[in-house]
Amino acid sequence: MTVDSKIAGEFCGMLLPAKKIAIVGHHNPDGDCIGSLTGMKAWLDSLFGGKEPVKVSTLVPNHIPYYLMFMDGADSVVLYSDNPDKATSILEEADTIICMDLNDLARTEEMADIIRKSAARKILIDHHPFPEKFADLTVSETEVSSASELAWWLICEASLKTGTEIPVECKASLYTGMMTDTNNFCNSVFPSTFLMASQIAEAGIDREKIQMEIMNSFSEERMRLMGLMLKDKMTVYPDLKAAVLVLDQETKDKYNYRDGDSEGFVNLPLKIRDIEISALFTQGNGYIKVSLRSKGAVSVNRLCRLFFNGGGHERAAGGRLYDKPIEEVADYFEKSLRLFLGGFSA
Ligand SMILES: [Mn+2]
DSSP states (O other): OOOOHHHHHHHHHHHTTOSEEEEEOOSSOOHHHHHHHHHHHHHHHHHHTTSSOOEEEEEESSOOOGGGTTSTTGGGOEETTTOHHHHHHHHHHOSEEEEESOSSGGGGTTHHHHHHHOOSEEEEEEOSSSOOSOOSEEEEOSSSSOHHHHHHHHHHHHHHHHTOOOOHHHHHHHHHHHHHHTTTTTSSOOHHHHHHHHHHHHTTOOHHHHHHHHHSOOOHHHHHHHHHHHHHSEEEEGGGTEEEEEEOHHHHHHTTOOTTTTTTGGGGGGGSTTOOEEEEEEEETTEEEEEEEESSSOOHHHHHHHHSSOEEOSSEEEEEESSOOGGGHHHHHHHHHHHHHTTOOO
16 A cells, blocks of 8 residues: 555645644554554654754553553653643644544544644544544545554655655654554555565664564463463353453452553454454443454444444454443343344344
8 A cells, every 4th residue: 555645745734834733542542553653753753853843742541551661752642541631731732633543533532522622733544444524634544454554654655755764763663553453463464564564674673672572571460361361251152153251350450450451362262263253341440341353254343333332443343331230241242243143233
């Protein structure tokens, strides 16, 4: 994939008059979110370097998982949950707002209203289907691995136009974002993804370090929790080709759960030969978090929209349940999936 030169031109045109830029990511930020935010900031700092100072801020609604904090710029991302006043004033003062890795402004939680009301120029860079139309410029592409990869192709084109050098911090961040969103080159990988990886590898980033930080940095408790989930907390429905993992609060407490500890767990049941749909239900914060994955033809995006108050990609989606006790979610999943596979549609 490539980003159209005209779109890159529009992107540059919107940035050039900017004095205060806010880059915003989604609730429960993942590697792609933090990678695309910090990568874009590093590039913008290079774009504006040496000229009149342009303030570039990065914001997300809530906590960043500890294993992403190694990324350059991750520690200066403003968390709305910890600093609502600061986040609000950054957004209100911004003349340009760039949203990344989200197709629905609601995914910025409390920041959505502020962004909606703002008179700032708005840009959306995203790879989910059906992007909400709120931005002046929408760079949206679904045939791409990640927001980070899309940002890479946009930044390459924009760098040519503006004569900007792409800093190594930008490359490392975007590489990390792409790597995490593809589950280390397993899902949603396109030919362009390898091209990006190759171009960035040539730039001399420390791939081994990134690999180590992302793939091999489990805490002992997280590793043991993963074992327990597979042994005691997984239900398999062979006739539905589905499996469910349920992570309740009691288990979280027992294993000293930290945000992000269950990252990737939802992919584990898909390692079973005939399992094509996998679900992870996580209790906490007044609702049950739903993660769905598919390795076959079933659209978990539609399944999620219909039964789990959410959506996402065809093979990876998320939602929330507000009124179900944790003990009942596996049954609810089974019933919903039966209806769905039977042709139910709302
Ligand atoms: Mn993403």
